[in-house]
Amino acid sequence: MNFKTILSKFLPFVGLIFVIIISVIAILIQDSSGEDLSSFLSFDNVKTILIQTVVVGVAALGMTLVIISAGIDLSVGSQVALATVVFAFVINGGDVSPDGVSHVSGAMVALAILGALAACGFCGFINGFLSSKFKIVPFIVTLGTMQIFRGVAKWIAGGEAVRTPSNAAQSFMDYDGPLGIGLGFYILILSIIVIGVMLKYTVLGRYMYAIGSSENTARLCGINVERRKIGIYVLCGLLTGLAGVLQYSFLGSGNPTIGVGLELNIIAAVVIGGGSLSGGEGSAIGTFIGALIMAILGSTCTMLGAETYVQEIIIGSIVIIAVGIDRLKHLKTA
């Protein structure tokens, strides 16, 4: 293994360390007493950063699959909103108002989770079906469904947030899990492991890389590319639905206007984590690091008292740098 492959393999790790060092230096310059730094590095703040990685992280795992197979899904932000609404709707017993419900059973929570997953899985099916059966580029298909899914979410919710009675799902993101970190974080870790293993060690994962790397080669080797692609978008939808449930947990209500622009953060996490928009590259752990880098930057900016626009400018720049490095990597091997 030469230097270049090592670098390209561990580039996201290097980026993560780099971002942490930059953050520490910036905080030290702002406040030389070290008080801010110790609160930045405190366990409480680390917990906050980790929990803030969850929604983007879980959805980005789904996006990783799509991007590895050389697709894109712009509708995930709308899908997250739809998932929160469907979840709330089911919890309320099929109603936008929580008034008729006094107690929410565990079974009801499970049913609501299933409902949210099914809704987004179906969204994924639509994306995959339209793009592979009718050969419409996924960028256009999902640009359209981005609007459609949000419209449907607003339609179900009747245009405003769906309030819900208190239930177990609302505590997924609280600090009451093991190590004082919310259950949501462990859901993320579990998803990373499952997706990571799937990508590296299963036939399904191998087919995703093959389709993304060269669709024609995949077809030549007997892979049913169209059907696999539909499956990939469905998987992406399911993970996005899970992210939507976790988003609900943050909100405590179903909100059809949440997650506008979230798809860009999700795609950014994949790209920062080494995913290539031309397909064939990306990993679960890389995507997690990508999401983590964005959460750390967010936390640093808050610590520095910077406005959100500063954060936006920084994240935008990092995405371009990440893609630029990716291009350079391929220029050399081409």
Next chain:
Amino acid sequence: MSSRKVLHLDGVHKRFGPVHALRGVELDVYAGEVHALIGENGAGKSTLMKILSGAHLATEGSITINDQPYEPTCPQDGREAGVAMIYQELTLAPHLTIEQNISLGMETTRLGLIESITSKVEAALKLLGQDDLSPKTLVGRLNIGTQQLIEIARAIVSDAKIIIMDEPTSSLSTEDTQALFAVIRTLRAQGIAIIYISHFLEEVQDISDRYTILRDGETCGTGMMDGVTIPEIIRMMVGRNLDEMYPHVAHEIGDLVMSCNHLRGIDFPVDASFELHQGEILGVFGLVGAGRSEMLRCLFGLETLVDGQVQLANGVKLSEDRLSPKRALDAGLDLLSEDRKSEGLAQRMSIAVNTTLSALYKQSKKGFINLKTEKTIADKWAKRLSTKCHSTLDAISTLSGGNQQKVAVGRLMNHDSSILFLDEPTRGIDVGSKAEIYQLIQQLAADGKSIIIVSSYLPELQGVCDTLAVMYRGHLSEVQSVDSWTNDQVMAYATTGAPVSVSVS
């Protein structure tokens, strides 16, 4: 012929990473001559052309035009130095007129408006014997032969001193070819130097004054066309005797394994029927665009088979509506793609992944892949086929063309289908690898595989195949033993579809 040297290449080298594509090219071209540049696929002709046109930079060596150093870094530099390229694939914009195409990229403006060069274009068209063409005609409406003349007109208008033509006749009819030759002679009389690249050696001998032969990226012969015969040229191109080039492994032709009746695709093939036997190597010759590849692709389910029956000896009947690569693979067919870069292999994935992709079940259980077994399998094939690589975990793109092709063949062997379709199996690979691939094909036949090879290079089909059929515009000729075809009969059918009257000698 004038004796003024317009182009001089001295010791030109080009390296692409580990690949040493050019290893010392010497070339002298004089004004007012047609200079043939001859070499097999992969000999380095295209690389050399790319260097001359400014698409690539030479790694070593010197190039001079009219004794001025010539180091083009972009196609514009080439044009300004008077070098014009006529590529195999035409580079015209179909939605623009003849004049717009000709002036494209060298428009001069006055007050921000494009100046008309109609008179220049008309003069150039007249020189080419196309007086009746209006410069305002849309290029998309012209046939291929005329489009090619427009490319040449572009070269004339840009005042080119050296015109490089890359396989200009490959998609032309015999008539258009003769018309082109007349044009080339006119240009020569104007003192323009023409570098003529072609595989059709008879044509080359007809039109050229001098020749230079490239082999493995090196100049290995140059001289006057008058003093050399075609067999001599071939010997210089190949660098070895034909027996060494086409090794023979004894194999027996057995029972019928596949019979195809009246196959018809969407465009191609139009009508193709043939039978294939165990251990038989069937060659399908035809010009580019005759529909040979399409026939294989229809049989493999990559393109739609509109009509026709495909019957396999193992009882499987492949009907048109259910064909897919998966089904073809399961039925014991396999295809080596002619397009190694974008279809045959996933370039950025590893040798191991590419070797095993069509038969993942061999190293997986319940959907989980055993990466160790996978590497063992890939290593085994790399060793068997003597693929030169550091590790089978390296990306395909790090290999040379010949070694890439060995990986693709390795995948076929790993899947172990009994009927193999090889579409241009030696395209773009070096001579040494070619001989190895030929040996391999013979070995596969000896092992009882049935093989169909599609190629545009007749000598290789004659060297490797047992039987031969020729395709002309989607129509497949009868299959005959390879010895019973004469070159003339093959070319006659390939270019005109003339009925074959094979005399058994």
